Amino acid sequence: xxxxxxxxxxxxxxxxxxxxxxxxxxxxxxxxxxxxxxxxxxxxxxxxxxxxxxxxxxxxxxxxxxxxxxxxxxxxxxxxxxxxxxxxxxxxxxxxxxxxxxxxxxxxxxxxxxxxxxxxxxxxxxxxxxxxxxxxxxxxxxxxxxxxxxxxxxxxxxxxxxxxxxxxxxxxxxxxxxxxxxxxxxxxxxxxxxxxxxxxxxxxxxxxxxxxxxxxxxxxxxxxxxxxxxxxxxxxxxxxxxxxxxxxxxxxxxxxxxxxxxxx
Amino acid sequence: xxxxxxxxxxxxxxxxxxxxxxxxxxxxxxxxxxxxxxxxxxxxxxxxxxxxxxxxxxxxxxxxxxxxxxxxxxxxxxxxxxxxxxxxxxxxxxxxxxxxxxxxxxxxxxxxxxxxxxxxxxxxxxxxxxxxxxxxxxxxxxxxxxxxxxxxxxxxxxxxxxxxxxxxxxxxxxxxxxxxxxxxxxxxxxxxxxxxxxxxxxxxxxxxxxxxxxxxxxxxxxxxxxxxxxxxxxxxxxxxxxxxxxxxxxxxxxxxxxxxxxxxxxxxxxxxxxxxxxxxxxxxxxxxxxxxxxxxxxxxxxxxxxxxxxxxxxxxxxxxxxxxxxxxxxxxxxxxxxxxxxxxxxxxxxxxxxxxxxxxxxxxxxx
Numbered sequence: 001x002x003x004x005x006x007x008x009x010x011x012x013x014x015x016x017x018x019x020x021x022x023x024x025x026x027x028x029x030x031x032x033x034x035x036x037x038x039x040x041x042x043x044x045x046x047x048x049x050x051x052x053x054x055x056x057x058x059x060x061x062x063x064x065x066x067x068x069x070x071x072x073x074x075x076x077x078x079x080x081x082x083x084x085x086x087x088x089x090x091x092x093x094x095x096x097x098x099x100x101x102x103x104x105x106x107x108x109x110x111x112x113x114x115x116x117x118x119x120x121x122x123x124x125x126x127x128x129x130x131x132x133x134x135x136x137x138x139x140x141x142x143x144x145x146x147x148x149x150x151x152x153x154x155x156x157x158x159x160x161x162x163x164x165x166x167x168x169x170x171x172x173x174x175x176x177x178x179x180x181x182x183x184x185x186x187x188x189x190x191x192x193x194x195x196x197x198x199x200x201x202x203x204x205x206x207x208x209x210x211x212x213x214x215x216x217x218x219x220x221x222x223x224x225x226x227x228x229x230x231x232x233x234x235x236x237x238x239x240x241x242x243x244x245x246x247x248x249x250x251x252x253x254x255x256x257x258x259x260x261x262x263x264x
Numbered sequence: 265x266x267x268x269x270x271x272x273x274x275x276x277x278x279x280x281x282x283x284x285x286x287x288x289x290x291x292x293x294x295x296x297x298x299x300x301x302x303x304x305x306x307x308x309x310x311x312x313x314x315x316x317x318x319x320x321x322x323x324x325x326x327x328x329x330x331x332x333x334x335x336x337x338x339x340x341x342x343x344x345x346x347x348x349x350x351x352x353x354x355x356x357x358x359x360x361x362x363x364x365x366x367x368x369x370x371x372x373x374x375x376x377x378x379x380x381x382x383x384x385x386x387x388x389x390x391x392x393x394x395x396x397x398x399x400x401x402x403x404x405x406x407x408x409x410x411x412x413x414x415x416x417x418x419x420x421x422x423x424x425x426x427x428x429x430x431x432x433x434x435x436x437x438x439x440x441x442x443x444x445x446x447x448x449x450x451x452x453x454x455x456x457x458x459x460x461x462x463x464x465x466x467x468x469x470x471x472x473x474x475x476x477x478x479x480x481x482x483x484x485x486x487x488x489x490x491x492x493x494x495x496x497x498x499x500x501x502x503x504x505x506x507x508x509x510x511x512x513x514x515x516x517x518x519x520x521x522x523x524x525x526x527x528x529x530x531x532x533x534x535x536x537x538x539x540x541x542x543x544x545x546x547x548x549x550x551x552x553x554x555x556x557x558x559x560x561x562x563x564x565x566x567x568x569x570x571x572x573x574x575x576x577x578x579x580x581x582x583x584x585x586x587x588x589x590x591x592x593x594x595x596x597x598x599x600x601x602x603x604x605x606x607x608x609x610x611x612x613x614x615x616x617x618x619x620x621x622x623x624x625x626x627x628x629x630x631x
Contacts (some may be wrong), residue, residue, distance in 0.1 A: 128439065133419055137411065147404075168552075169552060187545075259625050
């Protein structure tokens with residue numbers, strides 16, 4: 001049976017209006033309003049979707065969700081299990097509270113090794129909170145896997161994975177030998193919503209919890225390499241001038257403004 | 265100035281050395297002068313038949329500014345399958361050394377091959393900072409290269425500064441709503457730079473530097489991943505990145521037909537049509553039109569956003585436009601916070617009216 005591991009992150013709902021967030025410049029943290037729901041990061045959710053589609057194409061596959069985060073991140077795993085994944089691993093340790101991309105990639109890679117490796121690792125192209133797009137590639141590098149980024153379609157054919165990937169002004173189709181790591185882009189399409197039956201079943205699916213001590217990680221893998229020097233909301237420099245009047249008047253006034261500023 | 269071509273030590277590669285600079289005959293060793301603070305900058309250049317692309321000029325503009333502050337040498341690398349990699353234009357842009365990374369496997373971007381080749385080059389030149397464009401290949405290359413050389417990656421930067429003890433990287437995060445400034449404790453940082461944020465470097469033919477071919481060892485890398493097909497989806501008209509005027513549509517267009525109206529306006533203004541993520545995901549328009557955090561980054565003089573709410577992830581791709589005009593039915597839409605001019609109303613009436621107004625105005629003021 002094929003084993004697919006999906007790396008997924010639990011993030012404050014990125015679809016919420018940004019007014020629901022406060023930036024604490026002193027602590028250099030983004031603080032979500034109390035009660036704001038946390039969700040599985042949408043690109044990661046699409047990675048789970050990609051794994052489920054591979055299984056539905058007739059591939060006998062076990063799908064494991066691996067998440068690094070606090071105890072509450074277990075909900076991201078539950079969501080993945082309710083979508084149809086089979087097992088979960090929560091990587092939870094006080095030492096990972098401020099984990100950067102380096103530490104996170106090392107932890108995920110070590111967890112995948114502890115699972116006895118797998119045939120395919122999937123991850124979202126970037127997390128919806130820090131938007132960096134580093135951890136997925138890092139896991140691939142640390143495991144010595146080929147990395148294929150920005151997938152909009154993933155099919156497993158024998159011992160290889162065929163990926164349609166999104167690049168500027170082109171779509172590329174590549175074949176990578178398994179095991180491989182593929183990052184998923186939003187072009188893959190919407191992830192399915194968990195149905196009641198799967199949600200009920202999910203409660204009985206196994207979820208392991210591992211701390212840093214359970215994984216083969218050396219001191220450098222447990223030390224951050226990046227430091228956040230500053231965090232702030234950019235100041236908007238413009239003030240919007242609303243143009244009133246009938247549609248024709250609005251259109252002519254705007255055209256005159258733009259013409260006066262040599263923009264048209 | 266005359267240049268002599270001498271055999272490089274592997275017997276295959278050649279290097280071109282300016283006669284006036286005998287010190288560079290030690291080029292097989294590290295190119296960095298010892299004791300420099302920053303340890304040098306390596307720009308991964310992208311060139312076409314017409315020369316370096318604009319984003320590469322911007323990488324050089326940033327690199328020259330950082331070099332002036334931090335010291336160290338400025339090297340550039342081009343990747344190609346042949347002699348085209350040996351690009352002397354990059355010296356005129358400010359490179360002290362140009363490495364033409366040449367291998368038959370480097371004809372087009374191939375992640376495994378480029379990451380391996382870039383790793384080999386970084387081991388050779390030991391840069392403190394590698395600057396890469398924030399393009400699809402750059403976003404693919406940078407994090408892999410960072411992990412492979414034991415460095416760190418700073419993705420999608422809008423600025424890099426030198427701060428005595430190291431580089432500081434400014435980048436948008438949280439859907440473009442927040443900026444963070446990062447520093448790293450690694451010998452090397454690989455950073456991708458968003459287009460439109462750095463002043464492009466100017467050519468100066470008086471600049472001198474040396475050009476060297478660098479032949480990476482590539483073997484199994486090329487077999488691990490094979491490119492089966494590449495379907496070009498180049499827009500028929502103007503590239504969004506090059507457009508001075510962009511008319512972009514969002515969810516508020518309520519369907520694909522809305523884009524026809526925008527196309528007409530863009531055509532009249534000599535611009536291009538873009539979109540936010542929702543219409544691309546819904547198939548209302550080609551996904552190549554997507555502007556934003558996971559789409560394109562554009563910097564036109566005029567950006568007309570129609571039916572776009574102005575979510576941070578969209579503004580991350582167009583917030584650098586000189587003038588933003590927002591057309592929306594919702595007077596409280598976030599887009600008005602970024603807009604210079606706001607129209608509250610139905611685009612189906614307003615956009616044709618604007619088109620007519622532009623035509624009237626142009627008839628009054630023929631060029």
